[in-house]
Amino acid sequence: MAARRVTGAATVAHGAYLVTLTRTDPPFAVAIAAYLPGAMFLSAALASRLRRPAERRPAALALLGMGLTFSGALAQVGRIAIHPRLFDHNATYHAIQAAAVACFFVAAGRLVSHTSGQAPHDPPQPVRR
Secondary structure, X not given: XXXXXXXXXXXHHHHHHHHHHHHOOOOHHHXXXXXXXXXXXXXXXXXXXXXXXXXXXXXXXXXXXXHHHHHHHHHHHOOOOOEOOOEOHHHHHHHHHHHHHHHHHHHHHHHHHHHHOOOOOOOOOOXXX
């Protein structure tokens, strides 16, 4: 029951956010604020997996991805650039985010293979009924 309420509230809030985006041109900080609650819940869920020995490494890798995501967002908002003309703050953000996505991809594969009992490199097996 509580999960349905939280899901409903999150859906309404996200819908309002999307409508606002179509009517205005808000700064990037608004996007960060909109995605912060979900990122915090995901971080908490990943942190809870650190206690399980079999899931510790992929959860830590996913948490590294979360840290990189936040670092990239800070670089974007703070207009931190590797080079002001050749590699501006937007390119810096996307380079950091690419590393974060790679962390998420590898961690997700390992977490899913752990829960399904398959090795990370094994192709998915069809479900037999």
